[in-house]
Amino acid sequence: KVVEITLPIIEKKMQIDDEGTEIWALTFNGSVPGPMIVVHEGDYVEVTLQNLPENGMEHNVDFHSATGALGGGALTKVLPGEQVVLRWKATKPGVFVYHCAPGDVMIPYHVTHGMSGAVMVLPRDGLKDAAGNPVAYDRAYFIGEQDYYIPRDEDGNFKKYDLAGEDLAESLDVMRTLTPTHVVFNGRAGSMTGDNALRAKVGERVLFIHAQANRDSRPHLIGGHGDFVWEGGSFNDRPDTNMETWFIRGGSAGVMAYTFEQPGIYAYVNHNLIEAVMLGATAHVVVDGEWDDDLMMQVTKPGPIVS
Ligand code: CU
Numbered sequence: 001k002v003v004e005i006t007l008p009i010i011e012k013k014m015q016i017d018d019e020g021t022e023i024w025a026l027t028f029n030g031s032v033p034g035p036m037i038v039v040h041e042g043d044y045v046e047v048t049l050q051n052l053p054e055n056g057m058e059h060n061v062d063f064h065s066a067t068g069a070l071g072g073g074a075l076t077k078v079l080p081g082e083q084v085v086l087r088w089k090a091t092k093p094g095v096f097v098y099h100c101a102p103g104d105v106m107i108p109y110h111v112t113h114g115m116s117g118a119v120m121v122l123p124r125d126g127l128k129d130a131a132g133n134p135v136a137y138d139r140a141y142f143i144g145e146q147d148y149y150i151p152r153d154e155d156g157n158f159k160k161y162d163l164a165g166e167d168l169a170e171s172l173d174v175m176r177t178l179t180p181t182h183v184v185f186n187g188r189a190g191s192m193t194g195d196n197a198l199r200a201k202v203g204e205r206v207l208f209i210h211a212q213a214n215r216d217s218r219p220h221l222i223g224g225h226g227d228f229v230w231e232g233g234s235f236n237d238r239p240d241t242n243m244e245t246w247f248i249r250g251g252s253a254g255v256m257a258y259t260f261e262q263p264g265i266y267a268y269v270n271h272n273l274i275e276a277v278m279l280g281a282t283a284h285v286v287v288d289g290e291w292d293d294d295l296m297m298q299v300t301k302p303g304p305i306v307s
Contacts, residue, residue, distance in 0.1 A: 011164040024164035032187035033144025034117030065096035095253040116213035149174035189280030202289025211253035220271035
């Protein structure tokens with residue numbers, strides 16, 4: 001099958017936390033991350049990459065799931081107002097990052113301004129556990145983790161800019177420290193907490209597809225486990241089981257499958273807890289269903305120490 005996808009590139013100002021911090025984001029399809037493209041092994045992906053005329057920069061796309069020509073990066077450079085069509089064959093089942101890579105410092109600059117997404121290439125016969133039994137799932141969440149490097153003014157406040165690209169020199173200075181000012185899921189702090197929390201029910205199996213185009217991460221589901229984890233993202237590999245925390249290498253995507261057994265609010269975090277709590281890398285899953293006292297119960301309420 002040929003799966004046709006139009007991917008507009010949109011340079012746009014976005015708010016990245018509740019304090020009003022802004023970035024002129026460079027996006028695929030107007031969001032950070034860009035959309036996850038889902039196909040089956042053996043399909044052809046035909047991407048129309050459009051650099052919208054309002055944009056100011058050259059862009060392209062490197063698909064880690066594709067073979068040859070810098071993942072398509074060498075064949076997809078487009079200036080504002082141009083489009084290009086690239087077709088590649090999805091030969092490797094798994095999850096993969098795609099990102100902009102226009103050359104030199106513009107590669108990390110574009111990626112740290114939001115320009116990445118993911119591809120999931122499903123095996124024809126579905127996901128399997130280590131014994132070869134099918135692993136079905138009820139829901140799939142795409143968690144695109146993004147590190148931002150926002151310049152500050154003399155007073156330590158995050159700077160704002162009038163145009164995309166105006167922050168280039170100052171952003172590169174912050175990027176050289178390798179210390180992000182924000183590490184967030186799906187574009188901004190709080191994108192999946194509170195009213196925006198993900199939802200599931202007890203008994204449902206959920207896929208957590210986690211992508212990070214630039215920097216290492218270590219996902220953990222607080223109160224749950226990684227029942228099945230394809231850590232490196234290849235569905236040809238046997239999944240690890242019952243992991244507490246797994247690793248997503250910068251420049252890769254991985255998949256975890258979990259069946260919820262208790263109701264409540266779960267936090268899905270990057271378990272560098274500074275990044276989770278202080279820089280933004282936290283999502284919540286609100287799970288409905290019946291509590292199981294056998295798995296956990298509060299035997300007595302908090303009270304004075306009994307000696
Ligand atoms: Cu770009």
